[in-house]
Amino acid sequence: MKSIKLTYLLVSVLLLSLSSFKIQAQSNQQQRSDSVFFAIKKYIDQRNTSLIYALGSEEYRKAVNEKNLNTFFEKEIYPLGRIKQSSFDGLDNAISRYKLVFESGKLVLSFALDKENKFNSITFTPFKSVIFNKPVPVATSNILKSxxxxxxxxxxxxxxxxxxxxxxxxxxxxxxxxxxxxxxxxxxxxxxxxxxxxxxxxxxxxxxxxxxxxxxxxxxxxxxxxxxxxxxxxxxxxxxxxxxxxxxxxxxxxxxxxxxxxxxxxxxxxxxxxxxxxxxxxxxxxxxxxxxxxxxxxxxxxxxxxxxxxxxxxxxxxxxxxxxxxxxxxxxxxxxxxxxxxxxxxxxxxxxxxxxxxxxxxxxxxxxxxxxxxxxxxxxxxxxxxxxxxxxxxxxxxxxxxxxxxxxxxxxxxxxxxxxxxxxxxxxxxxxxxxxxxxxxxxxxxxxxxxxxxxxxxxxxxxxxxxxxxxxxxxxxx
Missing domain, CATH: 3.40.710.10 (DD-peptidase/beta-lactamase superfamily)
Structure with a gap:
């Protein structure tokens, strides 16, 4: 019985360690992504596609022409105005997502980084919110008497x-x-x-x-x-x-x-x-x-x-x-x-x-x-x-x-x-x-x-x- 408990304890410790390692890895990944994201956000507000393009990996720049990227931003992104709000929206399979609230629209920016912290993919998609119930009852003036x-x-x-x-x-x-x-x-x-x-x-x-x-x-x-x-x-x-x-x-x-x-x-x-x-x-x-x-x-x-x-x-x-x-x-x-x-x-x-x-x-x-x-x-x-x-x-x-x-x-x-x-x-x-x-x-x-x-x-x-x-x-x- 003691050996079973000891084995269970070791497994639990191992799982906890693996979980902590995963959380730490995700945290490190978000920190890397955040630094790139803040740069992209800054350059969007400056309408500077060249500097955004420079954040791309060598592989990305071989696949995507800077002129085409600039055309995309001029047509689809810059008309939305400045970014009023932004927030981290999740990390899936090394792809980081950020919610962007522009003056005239909302998008999700997604990108993946290589080992040199250069993005090798970048996409913009419409934002879709997930509606859930608030965990705590909201305040009210209703005294619930009648x-x-x-x-x-x-x-x-x-x-x-x-x-x-x-x-x-x-x-x-x-x-x-x-x-x-x-x-x-x-x-x-x-x-x-x-x-x-x-x-x-x-x-x-x-x-x-x-x-x-x-x-x-x-x-x-x-x-x-x-x-x-x-x-x-x-x-x-x-x-x-x-x-x-x-x-x-x-x-x-x-x-x-x-x-x-x-x-x-x-x-x-x-x-x-x-x-x-x-x-x-x-x-x-x-x-x-x-x-x-x-x-x-x-x-x-x-x-x-x-x-x-x-x-x-x-x-x-x-x-x-x-x-x-x-x-x-x-x-x-x-x-x-x-x-x-x-x-x-x-x-x-x-x-x-x-x-x-x-x-x-x-x-x-x-x-x-x-x-x-x-x-x-x-x-x-x-x-x-x-x-x-x-x-x-x-x-x-x-x-x-x-x-x-x-x-x-x-x-x-x-x-x-x-x-x-x-x-x-x-x-x-x-x-x-x-x-x-x-x-x-x-x-x-x-x-x-x-x-x-x-x-x-x-x-x-x-x-x-x-x-x-x-x-x-x-x-x-x-």
Missing amino acids: VLDRQVDSIARAYIQKSNTVGLSIGILNNGVVQNYGYGETEKGKGKLPDANTIFEIGSITKTFTASILAHYVNEGKISLSDPITKYLPDSLFANPELQKIKIINLSNHTSGLPSLPANFIYKGMDRFDPYKSYNEKMLFASLKTCKLRSVPGEVYSYSNQAVGLLGVILERVSGKTYEQLMQHLVTVPLKMNSTCQYLTPLLSSRFVKVYDADGDETKPWDFDALAACGCLRSTVNDLLLYAKANIKCEPSSLSNAFGLSHQVTFSKGPVVGLGWHLYQVKDDKYYWHNGGTGGCRSFLIFNIEKKIAVAVISNAEVDVDDVARGILKKLGS
């Missing part, structure tokens, strides 16, 4: 415990009573919980505000849903017969036949992390001059940011006001939605979250120019519940009349759509909803007029919150 508290927690945990999510703000309106819950962080590593007044990007929920503005001007007689859009556009666009077929209503209910984005939306110099920022009215009109419709207007539902963005431009031309001025004058000021805006003031900026992409990496908030009406707004769950409450009440006023018009069904040959709002029906219950997404936030707002309930959910990560909102709504209705 049945609803516990139900919300169960639903929210399925979302916020994912490795690529950061913060979550939830608001519930139930027969006049408001409840709020915060989960996670407004900024990674800071430990600050989001609350009901934390400001996020709400993306395409903005389209319902645009619809409310449109409905107001329809009720005022300043525009008609049946008007051709060319009535409100420059004469140069009238020459395109495709545009003459589109009516104002088609822009709001996604039946215009216009593509989701203009043909010239992706252009040289565009910031892929802030894509709408520099797309201006001149570019939009240039695209419309030659655009071709994908379907006959009014016949097919096809979601279009371009269409609602164009509607916003038309509303600006009708009113003589900017989109933000319209939104403030007609919606947010009357409803005292003091934290909803297109442009953040210094005071509001202090409550604005950091935003993160689908991999959990920090990214840029989105800014808008010509297509602002499709997704430019920032808001809070408190403000969104004020907005939902006003839509539910529909008391006699010009704003309530506009809300009432926006709720009326305008298309039902697929998704059922009003003006801006989407509708779905569960038995006799009719729900109005819209979700939203930017490069670093996701949002969902839904309400039921008869039951006087609403749910607003916003996240500062590019991970959909639809299931969170719908799951909570189901619990409210059960």
Whole structure:
């Protein structure tokens, strides 16, 4: 028995030694790789392909022409901009991997070294993140006191415990009573919980505000849903017969036949992390001059940011006001939605979250120019519940009349759509909803007029919150 124990001990020591040797070897390999990597990273930011080429082994330089390597970097790598973040991503079969976050994209750099610490292979591939569950429950303001508290927690945990999510703000309106819950962080590593007044990007929920503005001007007689859009556009666009077929209503209910984005939306110099920022009215009109419709207007539902963005431009031309001025004058000021805006003031900026992409990496908030009406707004769950409450009440006023018009069904040959709002029906219950997404936030707002309930959910990560909102709504209705 003692000899067996001694043998087991010797084997264990041997395995431990081998394991330690392997770890040490991997550590040495990473140290060698790191020194080469930091040089490559430096030369990428300097756009110096010659120095990158000089890091290659003699064998590599025989196989790859420097001119060809330079062409590759000039075409595929340098347009992505400077490297903002980098990290070691693993070591497999002597090939070291490093994750690179550029100003306009993400790649994995892989290379293998020879005995002289020269790379004899180098490749760039798209980065694909591995999503896992966080090992420790994230912080929350949910006190888990009521049945609803516990139900919300169960639903929210399925979302916020994912490795690529950061913060979550939830608001519930139930027969006049408001409840709020915060989960996670407004900024990674800071430990600050989001609350009901934390400001996020709400993306395409903005389209319902645009619809409310449109409905107001329809009720005022300043525009008609049946008007051709060319009535409100420059004469140069009238020459395109495709545009003459589109009516104002088609822009709001996604039946215009216009593509989701203009043909010239992706252009040289565009910031892929802030894509709408520099797309201006001149570019939009240039695209419309030659655009071709994908379907006959009014016949097919096809979601279009371009269409609602164009509607916003038309509303600006009708009113003589900017989109933000319209939104403030007609919606947010009357409803005292003091934290909803297109442009953040210094005071509001202090409550604005950091935003993160689908991999959990920090990214840029989105800014808008010509297509602002499709997704430019920032808001809070408190403000969104004020907005939902006003839509539910529909008391006699010009704003309530506009809300009432926006709720009326305008298309039902697929998704059922009003003006801006989407509708779905569960038995006799009719729900109005819209979700939203930017490069670093996701949002969902839904309400039921008869039951006087609403749910607003916003996240500062590019991970959909639809299931969170719908799951909570189901619990409210059960």
